[in-house]
Amino acid sequence: MSDDRRLDVLRAIVEDYVSTQEPVGSRSLLDRHQLGVSPATIRNDMAALEDEGYIMQPHTSAGRIPTDKGYRMFVDRLATVKALSPAERRAIETFLTGAVDVDDVVQRSVRVLAQLTNQVAIVQYPSLTRSTVRHIEVVALEGARVLLVVITSSGRVEQRIIELVETPTEHLIGEIRSRITHATVGQRLPEASLRLADMIETFAPNDRPIVTAIVTTLSQTFTNERSDERIAVGGTANLARFGSDFDTAIKPVLEAIEEQVVLLKLLGEATGGLTVRIGTETGHESLSSTAVVSSAYGLDDQALATLGTVGPTRMDYPATMAAVGAVARYVGRMLADN
Amino acid sequence: MSDDRRLDVLRAIVEDYVSTQEPVGSRSLLDRHQLGVSPATIRNDMAALEDEGYIMQPHTSAGRIPTDKGYRMFVDRLATVKALSPAERRAIETFLTGAVDVDDVVQRSVRVLAQLTNQVAIVQYPSLTRSTVRHIEVVALEGARVLLVVITSSGRVEQRIIELVETPTEHLIGEIRSRITHATVGQRLPEASLRLADMIETFAPNDRPIVTAIVTTLSQTFTNERSDERIAVGGTANLARFGSDFDTAIKPVLEAIEEQVVLLKLLGEATGGLTVRIGTETGHESLSSTAVVSSAYGLDDQALATLGTVGPTRMDYPATMAAVGAVARYVGRMLADN
DNA sequence: TGCTGGCACTCTCCATGGTCAAGTGCCAGT
DNA sequence: ACTGGCACTTGACCATGGAGAGTGCCAGCA
Numbered sequence: 001m002s003d004d005r006r007l008d009v010l011r012a013i014v015e016d017y018v019s020t021q022e023p024v025g026s027r028s029l030l031d032r033h034q035l036g037v038s039p040a041t042i043r044n045d046m047a048a049l050e051d052e053g054y055i056m057q058p059h060t061s062a063g064r065i066p067t068d069k070g071y072r073m074f075v076d077r078l079a080t081v082k083a084l085s086p087a088e089r090r091a092i093e094t095f096l097t098g099a100v101d102v103d104d105v106v107q108r109s110v111r112v113l114a115q116l117t118n119q120v121a122i123v124q125y126p127s128l129t130r131s132t133v134r135h136i137e138v139v140a141l142e143g144a145r146v147l148l149v150v151i152t153s154s155g156r157v158e159q160r161i162i163e164l165v166e167t168p169t170e171h172l173i174g175e176i177r178s179r180i181t182h183a184t185v186g187q188r189l190p191e192a193s194l195r196l197a198d199m200i201e202t203f204a205p206n207d208r209p210i211v212t213a214i215v216t217t218l219s220q221t222f223t224n225e226r227s228d229e230r231i232a233v234g235g236t237a238n239l240a241r242f243g244s245d246f247d248t249a250i251k252p253v254l255e256a257i258e259e260q261v262v263l264l265k266l267l268g269e270a271t272g273g274l275t276v277r278i279g280t281e282t283g284h285e286s287l288s289s290t291a292v293v294s295s296a297y298g299l300d301d302q303a304l305a306t307l308g309t310v311g312p313t314r315m316d317y318p319a320t321m322a323a324v325g326a327v328a329r330y331v332g333r334m335l336a337d338n
Numbered sequence: 339m340s341d342d343r344r345l346d347v348l349r350a351i352v353e354d355y356v357s358t359q360e361p362v363g364s365r366s367l368l369d370r371h372q373l374g375v376s377p378a379t380i381r382n383d384m385a386a387l388e389d390e391g392y393i394m395q396p397h398t399s400a401g402r403i404p405t406d407k408g409y410r411m412f413v414d415r416l417a418t419v420k421a422l423s424p425a426e427r428r429a430i431e432t433f434l435t436g437a438v439d440v441d442d443v444v445q446r447s448v449r450v451l452a453q454l455t456n457q458v459a460i461v462q463y464p465s466l467t468r469s470t471v472r473h474i475e476v477v478a479l480e481g482a483r484v485l486l487v488v489i490t491s492s493g494r495v496e497q498r499i500i501e502l503v504e505t506p507t508e509h510l511i512g513e514i515r516s517r518i519t520h521a522t523v524g525q526r527l528p529e530a531s532l533r534l535a536d537m538i539e540t541f542a543p544n545d546r547p548i549v550t551a552i553v554t555t556l557s558q559t560f561t562n563e564r565s566d567e568r569i570a571v572g573g574t575a576n577l578a579r580f581g582s583d584f585d586t587a588i589k590p591v592l593e594a595i596e597e598q599v600v601l602l603k604l605l606g607e608a609t610g611g612l613t614v615r616i617g618t619e620t621g622h623e624s625l626s627s628t629a630v631v632s633s634a635y636g637l638d639d640q641a642l643a644t645l646g647t648v649g650p651t652r653m654d655y656p657a658t659m660a661a662v663g664a665v666a667r668y669v670g671r672m673l674a675d676n
Numbered sequence: 677t678g679c680t681g682g683c684a685c686t687c688t689c690c691a692t693g694g695t696c697a698a699g700t701g702c703c704a705g706t
Numbered sequence: 707a708c709t710g711g712c713a714c715t716t717g718a719c720c721a722t723g724g725a726g727a728g729t730g731c732c733a734g735c736a
Contacts, residue, residue: 025699038709043700061699061716101498137485139475147475149487149497157497159487160439236574237592240585246578250588254575363728376680381729399687399728 008035009045010054011078014066018314023063068279068313071291075276075317082318084326088116092330099334102126102156106232109307109331114235116323119311120253122263122294125230126154126304126335128222133184133192138177138214143167148218152189154304154335158224162217168210175203176211180218189222196222229264233257235309242312243289252286253310267294267306274321279313289313293320297328299336307331346373347383348392349416352404356652361401406617406651409629413614413655420656422664426454430668437672440464440494444570447645447669452573454661457649458591460601460632463568464492464642464673466560471522471530476515476552481505484552488559490527492642492673496562500555506548513541514549518556527560534560567602571595573647580650581627590624591648605632605644612659617651627651631658635666637674645669 012033016024026042029035035042046064049055054070057063066074084092095112099105106123113121131152139147144164151157168176183199184192196215203211236257243249256262266282268275277283277292293315294308308324350371354362364380367373373380384402387393392408395401404412422430433450437443444461451459469490477485482502489495506514521537522530534553541549574595581587594600604620606613615621615630632646646662 023699027699039699040702040709040711041707043702044708047701057700059716061697061714063699135479135485137477139477139487141473141489147473147487147489149477149485151479151485151499155499157485157499159495159497161489161493161495234596237589237596239592240589244584246582246584246588250584251575251578254577258572258575361728365728377728378680378682378731379678381731382679385730395729397687399685399726401728 005035005037006045006048007073007078008033009042010049010066010070011074013046013049013055013064014070014074014078017065018316021314023058023065025063028063066314068281071278071313071317072281075278075321079318079321082322084322088323089326091116092327096330096334102154102335105331105334109327110232110234113307113309113323113327114238116327117235117309117311117320118238118241119235119309119315119320120233120238120257121235121307121309122267123232123307123331124264124267124305125232126152126156128152128156128158128224129189130298130302130304131156132186132188133222136177136181136184136218138173138180140168140170140173146173146214148214148221150218150221154299158221160217160221162213164210164213166210172207172210176214180215193219193222229260231260231263231267233263238311249289249312252284253290256284256287256310266292266310267308268292274325275308276317276321291315291317293317293324295324295328297332297335299332304332304335343373343375344383344386345411345416346371347380348387348404348408349412351384351387351393351402352408352412352416355403356654359652361396361403363401366401404652406619409616409651409655410619413616413659417656417659420660422660426661427664429454430665434668434672440492440673443669443672447665448570448572451645451647451661451665452576454665455573455647455649455658456576456579457573457647457653457658458571458576458595459573459645459647460605461570461645461669462602462605462643463570464490464494466490466494466496466527466562468526468636468640468642469494470524470526471560474515474518474522474556476511476518478506478508478511484511486552486556486559488556492637496559498555498559500551502548502551504548506545510545510548514552518553531557531560567598569598569601569605571601576649587627587650590622591628594622594625594648604630604648605646606630612663613646614655614659629653629655631655631662633662633666635670635673637670642670642673 012029013024016029016032026039026046029042030039046055050064053067054073055064056067058065092112096105096108099108106125110121110123131154133150134153135151137149141147144167145161146164147159147161149157149159179199180196183195187195196219200208200211200215239250239253242253256266274293274295279288279291282290282292289312290310291313292308292310294306296303296306298304307328309320311320350367351362354367354370364377364384367380368377384393388402391405392411393402394405396403430450434443434446437446444463448459448461469492471488472491473489475487479485482505483499484502485497485499487495487497517537518534521533525533534557538546538549538553577588577591580591594604612631612633617626617629620628620630627650628648629651630646630648632644634641634644636642645666647658649658
């Protein structure tokens, strides 16, 4: 028995099942693919594939459907990369080009990704902790209020307003601004946070309460988990494609979306390239019929955050992977230009 | 035939149907409510209510379910206001108290509202056009870049970075800042935008290109539709309660959520108090089995934006209305304190 | 005039059972 | 090593036939 043909059969099963959503039998498989052998031969191959755990039967007299292991094999070794059509490339480009700020880039990418893949799209906002400080501004408002603004390398702007116990002199504000700028610009945020702490000592004891208040708030902003974990979700209407059983197929995904922490874990710390997590590989019981395709994006070589899609395990992997990869590249480029 | 009793029957039908989700017949209705009459009498009343369009039968030999008109009557004249439990009040309070900025207030309210009502919750961000300018900052960054920051009365902070054709002098920046501040602080944003336009003339011709660039960007920020229409959505997992038929019950709602414009229309320009839109009253064909409960929220008497919930028409109106009202009041208070 | 008990009727729901088609496993033959 | 053939399994589909819930209506009663 030829090993090659057996893998061809597996590929054919995955492709047919993905497009028809129905268990595929030996006959209908031959109708769609020229394998040059008879149904009986296919049946033997199928039996072997089933023994090895790549496919299974929903019930005795039905066709076969791929298992998670089967999809995994398909993704790793059988799928041929499907290039995006020029129209799709253009769609991504024109859609993203109009963005005016980081927020807008994220919103738009989530839309375009959902539309391209017909799945639920997730885009994580550029991580604060992985960015560097580009600019810091300290501005006195009315009374003892002070506005702090941080601009990061990815173009993200974070601001905080605090109320001091006493109104600072203009000179002090200027001094604080320039020393903070000197200490932190160009640093990664976590490191900048450390530098700030060291800086308090360099001020006169009288000024320290004010300096401490400002520095503490900035430090919090630098290491703010909440804003580091922000994500945008889109394409939830595509949940229709997940299956007809609401409780087992759709509800778990909606719940995961509500729990942003779960979503972030799903996207995972994709180190660089495309990551595909199939069924139980997601590490969540309730998402066993779900697959996640994700990719890091960033400026040049440096990963800023992650984006991806969530769909049923029976998805068109080559197309989805191509779309996720392409959007990740474009988003990275957009943020680099900024 | 007593009109009073007929309305009692309608109330009983609504209450039973909401809690059981099944058509209610004359017998089971008497089991749960002491109406002091026989089933036959109830049947006569039901027939009359059906003639008037308040209830209907899904099929000949089934119980009755309320029509949109029936729910409307219930909401307008029959429902007794259900006060929130102390535990619920406390939940809202503790949940919202921890918020650090406007963004956080909105995120938290959407969560608490979804949890209280077990429905899909929607909160519109405080409207820019209905706020006043509290503070404006113009800061020179490196090169010819300038950072503009607007702080509104509701505590919202908008910022924009622009690149000028030429590096402005520090003196010019200071001048621009003070004149803009003078012209706009305390004004509503649309009016502030008008004032800005008039201001350009007061500068020396040489400075006008720079002033114009800054003023134009600020003006755009003041009247930015995109950020005026931002909304947060939560509790989508509660869509499970909408019904079992995905395509007719759930998908339309998901699609409405994707189309933020539709959502905003749904929330509507609730002028002040609680607004309830039932079924076709939403003005959307596909949402005919959906009801929207919304309320404006704001500082004191001034409406800032709207929040509410989307649920099936067979919802617990008194409870939902109480929750929406309470959250709206708390959110208004939170933003006023700011 | 309004309420009640009774009765025939209608319609959905569900369990039953039989047929059909798809698909399988296996075996003997090439 | 592949193929054709055949017996077998099983879910999907459909018609059938109670059972149960609920109705409308009528005649009788306060």
